Amino acid sequence: MRQGEFLDPRLVEVYDAESPWGRDDDFFVAILAATPAARVLDLGCGTGRLALGLTAAGHTVTGVDPARASLDAARAKPGASAVCWIEGSSSVVRGLAFDAAVVTSHAAQFVVDDDEWAGVLDDLHGALEAGGVLTFDTRDPSARKWEDWNPVDSLRRITLPDGAVVTAWTEVTDVRDGWVSFTHTYEFPDGDELHSTATLRFRTEDELRRSLAVAGFSVDVIFGGWAREPVGAGDGELLVVACNRETV
Ligand SMILES: C[S@@+](CC[C@H](N)C(=O)[O-])C[C@H]1O[C@@H](n2cnc3c(N)ncnc32)[C@H](O)[C@@H]1O
Structure with missing residues (x-):
């Protein structure tokens, strides 16, 4: 099965057991601490670990994922009723409004087609308020x-x-x-x-910067690791913090 860890309930349980809270979650919670009590979109929220953590941190969270079995697991977790769970991909956020958006555990890399990636960024840009923050992780191909x-x-x-x-x-x-x-x-x-x-899809830093600029984001910073190391000196990551560059 393709992407069975998100679609097959047996493998969803395995994915969840294999994906406890980690340094990546701490990183995203810390980034969003700069926007307290924000309306946060967690796109590709999976089984909801970070969405629930962001709720506990005081944000109002909407978790979106196309995989029903993953969302079923998320909805069954303690505290899940505080999150708005939506089955679908980025197009479901059109018409909604958020102060921040996260796409984590390399969910951005599952959008393999570059036109589809451009569409996802357009949808995120449209759903974020002016100045709203977009942060996501993707592995550095280098x-x-x-x-x-x-x-x-x-x-x-x-x-x-x-x-x-x-x-x-x-x-x-x-x-x-x-x-x-x-x-x-x-x-x-x-x-x-x-x-x-x-x-x-392993996008280079240049590819990321270009796609973000086309969608109307300005990049604040790209880190290379979870302790905010520079690109090339961290964990082999490209950790993007960008914002909707429309004037506030
Ligand atoms: C590695 S999991 C990450 C899940 C969650 N963010 C976490 O931290 O555990 C990748 C997630 O991306 C979702 N996904 C795949 N394609 C997607 C797309 N086009 N739009 C949104 N989410 C997608 C999958 O269903 C899966 O739940």
């Missing part, structure tokens, strides 16, 4: 992280809430100018083996 996505380096054991242990590994199947395709394999204790495939 760091070539996909080279670690092989069955040996990526082998991991994930413990589910009921104690069952799933063994998983990842294998890259194709690398082409900025697009990387791969397969995750999950072995369940009952012997079931599930496969999930995906392609991610």
Whole structure:
């Protein structure tokens, strides 16, 4: 299945167990601390970890994701009723208004088609108030992280809430100018083996800056790591903080 971690309830549970709160979430909460009590859009919110954390931090959060099984998991979490969950992609935010938007855990890389990416940025720009903040993470292609996505380096054991242990590994199947395709394999204790495939777009810093400018954003800063290191000196990330450059 393509992107099974978001669409298949069995793999959604695995994704959730494999994705606890981390430095990335701390980074985004800290960025949004500059806009207290904001109306925040979490596009590609998945199972809602950060959306719920942002709510706890005092923001009013709308979580949008096209994957129903992920949203079902998000809606079942404690505190979920405080978040407005919407099934869909960026087009559902047209006509809504936010002070800030986040796109996290590399969700931006799942928008592989560049025209679609331009449309997502247009939708985000249209939904953000003048001066509104857009922040997102995307892996720096220069760091070539996909080279670690092989069955040996990526082998991991994930413990589910009921104690069952799933063994998983990842294998890259194709690398082409900025697009990387791969397969995750999950072995369940009952012997079931599930496969999930995906392609991610690795945009360069220049490509990001150009696409953001075309959509009407100005880039405040791009960090290279979660401790706000410069690009090339951090965690192999491009952590973008931009704003809707319409005059406030
Ligand atoms: C790696 S998950 C990240 C989920 C969540 N942000 C987190 O921190 O765990 C990527 C998410 O992007 C969503 N996604 C994929 N394509 C999308 C698109 N075109 N627009 C919005 N979200 C998308 C997936 O359904 C998935 O939930």
